[in-house]
Amino acid sequence: MLHIVACIKQVPDTKIIKMNPKTNTMDRASAPAILNPYDAHAVEEAVRLKKRYGGTVSVLTMGPPPAVKAIKKCIEIGADEGYMISDRAFAGADTLATSYALTKAIEKISKIKPVDLIICGKMTIDGDTGQVGPGIARRLDMPPLTSVNKVKEINVKEGYAVVQRKLEDGYEVIQSTMPCLMSVEKEINEVPYSSMTNMLKAARYQPIIWAVADLEDVERTQLGLKGSPTIVSKVWAPTKPSGGEMLEGDAAQQTEKLLNILLEKKELFAGKGGA
Amino acid sequence: MSEKFDCIVVGAGPAGISCAYELAKAGVNVLLIERGEYPGSKNVMGGVLYRKMMEDVIPEFWKEAPLERPVVEQRFMMMDKESAITVGYKGMEWGQEPYNNFTVLRAKFDQWFAGKAVEQGALLVNETVVLECIVEDGKVVGVRTDRPDGDLYADVVVLADGVNSLLAKSLGFHKEFRPDEVALATMEIIKLDKKTIEDRFNLEENQGTTIELFGDATKGILGTGFLYTNKDTLSLGVGSLLSGLIKHKIKPYELLEYVKNHPMIRPYIAGGEPVEYLAHMIPEGGYKSMPKVAGNGVLVVGDAAQLVNAIHREGSNLAMKSGQFAAEAVLLAKEREDYSEATLNHYKTRLMSSFVGQDMKKYKDSTHHFDKFPQYFEKYIPMANKAMSQMFTVDGTSKWDKQKKIWRDVGTAGEKLKLARDAYRAWKVMK
Numbered sequence: 001m002l003h004i005v006a007c008i009k010q011v012p013d014t015k016i017i018k019m020n021p022k023t024n025t026m027d028r029a030s031a032p033a034i035l036n037p038y039d040a041h042a043v044e045e046a047v048r049l050k051k052r053y054g055g056t057v058s059v060l061t062m063g064p065p066p067a068v069k070a071i072k073k074c075i076e077i078g079a080d081e082g083y084m085i086s087d088r089a090f091a092g093a094d095t096l097a098t099s100y101a102l103t104k105a106i107e108k109i110s111k112i113k114p115v116d117l118i119i120c121g122k123m124t125i126d127g128d129t130g131q132v133g134p135g136i137a138r139r140l141d142m143p144p145l146t147s148v149n150k151v152k153e154i155n156v157k158e159g160y161a162v163v164q165r166k167l168e169d170g171y172e173v174i175q176s177t178m179p180c181l182m183s184v185e186k187e188i189n190e191v192p193y194s195s196m197t198n199m200l201k202a203a204r205y206q207p208i209i210w211a212v213a214d215l216e217d218v219e220r221t222q223l224g225l226k227g228s229p230t231i232v233s234k235v236w237a238p239t240k241p242s243g244g245e246m247l248e249g250d251a252a253q254q255t256e257k258l259l260n261i262l263l264e265k266k267e268l269f270a271g272k273g274g275a
Numbered sequence: 276m277s278e279k280f281d282c283i284v285v286g287a288g289p290a291g292i293s294c295a296y297e298l299a300k301a302g303v304n305v306l307l308i309e310r311g312e313y314p315g316s317k318n319v320m321g322g323v324l325y326r327k328m329m330e331d332v333i334p335e336f337w338k339e340a341p342l343e344r345p346v347v348e349q350r351f352m353m354m355d356k357e358s359a360i361t362v363g364y365k366g367m368e369w370g371q372e373p374y375n376n377f378t379v380l381r382a383k384f385d386q387w388f389a390g391k392a393v394e395q396g397a398l399l400v401n402e403t404v405v406l407e408c409i410v411e412d413g414k415v416v417g418v419r420t421d422r423p424d425g426d427l428y429a430d431v432v433v434l435a436d437g438v439n440s441l442l443a444k445s446l447g448f449h450k451e452f453r454p455d456e457v458a459l460a461t462m463e464i465i466k467l468d469k470k471t472i473e474d475r476f477n478l479e480e481n482q483g484t485t486i487e488l489f490g491d492a493t494k495g496i497l498g499t500g501f502l503y504t505n506k507d508t509l510s511l512g513v514g515s516l517l518s519g520l521i522k523h524k525i526k527p528y529e530l531l532e533y534v535k536n537h538p539m540i541r542p543y544i545a546g547g548e549p550v551e552y553l554a555h556m557i558p559e560g561g562y563k564s565m566p567k568v569a570g571n572g573v574l575v576v577g578d579a580a581q582l583v584n585a586i587h588r589e590g591s592n593l594a595m596k597s598g599q600f601a602a603e604a605v606l607l608a609k610e611r612e613d614y615s616e617a618t619l620n621h622y623k624t625r626l627m628s629s630f631v632g633q634d635m636k637k638y639k640d641s642t643h644h645f646d647k648f649p650q651y652f653e654k655y656i657p658m659a660n661k662a663m664s665q666m667f668t669v670d671g672t673s674k675w676d677k678q679k680k681i682w683r684d685v686g687t688a689g690e691k692l693k694l695a696r697d698a699y700r701a702w703k704v705m706k
Binding site for chain 1: 278398399400403420421422423425426
């Protein structure tokens with residue numbers, strides 16, 4: 001039976017978040033916390049695979065106690081079990097330390113039930129790095145399948161998965177051994193309106209919460225701020241570009257003008273596939 | 276397989292939450308369904324929470340609930356275009372335990388309150404719309420929601436779905452409300468520095484003021500405006516009967532803009548930044564508009580039962596009380612294993628013999644009276660303003676002459692008689 005772990009995160013809704021103009025950091029209190037939208041697609045895909053092949057879906061998150069809400073949201077989507085690692089020692093983690101902590105949690109989940117597949121969202125909307133998924137794959141020595149926009153086949157018995165990846169210049173269909181890790185694009189599926197059965201299950205659900213002490217073989221120096229080599233030297237809100245040039249005239253005239261500008265500034269485009 | 280609960284409460288506002296809280300506390304298997312993203316996300320009121328009725332549900336709630344400021348001063352402004360007569364009361368006894376009332380922001384408060392019901396064991400499901408009651412053999416047996424496999428069953432359903440209750444209407448408990456039975460209120464939450472608020476309203480820390488606005492605040496249309504102090508925001512709003520807005524062809528937001536620019540209000544909000552805009556209907560038909568509140572397997576509470584005392588701007592407290600009485604009736608029905616209208620009518624009996632029913636009866640004619648006779652707001656408030664101005668302007672005229680002039684300005688003998696008659700009538704509908 002297929003056991004899928006979906007890694008998720010609770011994030012501030014960056015559509016409405018405000019930046020503190022003095023410190024140039026996000027004012028997290030200014031926006032409600034939501035399930036990272038890409039992760040909703042990851043969980044939905046896990047649930048769809050469960051329906052196709054049978055099995056169970058576990059979700060995993062690292063976060064402060066209120067992040068239980070994000071796990072409940074995943075139960076609404078159709079996940080069976082939710083795990084959360086929550087501890088002061090995890091605070092301040094960058095993507096390296098986060099992938100380490102999540103890996104340790106996945107190792108513990110595997111002991112309860114072996115994991116065949118890990119699914120992550122493409123990236124979080126508060127960090128935009130997309131590094132945690134591949135980081136976990138590397139640590140667990142699994143093939144990382146990024147930018148997946150279609151899961152074509154899963155064969156647990158023979159231990160392989162066939163997926164379609166979305167690249168900048170087209171699509172790529174690849175076969176990978178399992179277990180493997182996928183990070184998925186948001187167009188992979190649409191998250192439907194949850195059923196009442198799942199809503200009631202989520203309302204009653206309490207996730208399994210682990211602190212650092214509950215995990216095994218953990219090197220504390222690799223956790224949280226201590227385990228994070230990333231240095232954020234400066235964060236700022238980009239200034240809105242001003243001015244620009246409006247091209248006027250009919251379609252032919254505008255095309256002519258645009259062509260001239262492009263030719264004039266062709267060195268700007270050089271180097272990318274050759275101008 | 277559809278689940279069955281002892282009780283389903285539709286709507287997580289003060290009435291629904293109070294009811295679910297009491298039932299869960301008594302060990303009843305209760306489901307609370309809310310259509311908003313979370314309780315409070317769609318709920319609106321000016322912002323005064325009455326301590327007594329809230330305390331009846333959760334003792335000493337002020338120690339942990341997200342409240343804004345305890346109200347130590349209540350002012351009333353009778354406004355003309357460029358003047359106002361203000362009366363008020365400020366007392367330090369309201370600033371200490373057990374307090375009289377508080378200003379609150381509903382998005383925060385309701386979420387907290389619903390959380391307390393969940394702590395007691397109520398099950399809360401958000402983002403779900405109840406489409407209709409499931410009726411079998413003349414008895415409500417559950418609700419149909421908009422979710423896949425969304426039918427749910429219960430011994431009794433409590434409708435706390437707010438003003439305009441479509442569920443009570445679909446059961447035939449009331450007709451579509453008329454424009455003179457509902458008010459439309461719009462409000463803004465305006466951000467201002469905490470210190471600035473305290474300076475402008477003559478307050479110390481953890482003290483609040485409420486100001487009710489009459490007369491020109493609603494351009495003479497029957498209604499009221501309000502200006503309340505929160506921690507670091509002000510709530511400024513204005514509401515008037517839908518019929519008045521239609522008759523005077525005024526859009527609700529125009530009225531709010533008008534109040535914001537009124538010279539009596541403008542200085543209070545100067546430099547503030549509007550951070551939220553809200554609008555909601557208020558049931559103001561009073562006692563005469565109350566629907567049937569108990570049926571076979573169903574009860575109606577709060578705004579859905581039109582429980583608003585418009586004259587005293589009370590509503591959430593009546594809602595909480597009705598939620599408690601409904602819970603009482605459900606417990607009685609559970610004990611008797613009889614959810615018929617006859618048993619559930621216990622709710623109606625309790626409600627109508629309490630202050631809720633008494634106040635609804637006391638003011639049963641008041642809104643209708645002031646709606647029918649617009650001269651109170653249109654004529655008498657400006658008249659009183661003018662009289663005050665004349666009396667207190669020192670210009671060498673003797674006070675006797677001033678009084679004579681004021682009396683002359685009331686109008687002809689017939690108009691004086693009318694004034695006396697209107698004063699008597701107003702007293703009669705309020706007594």
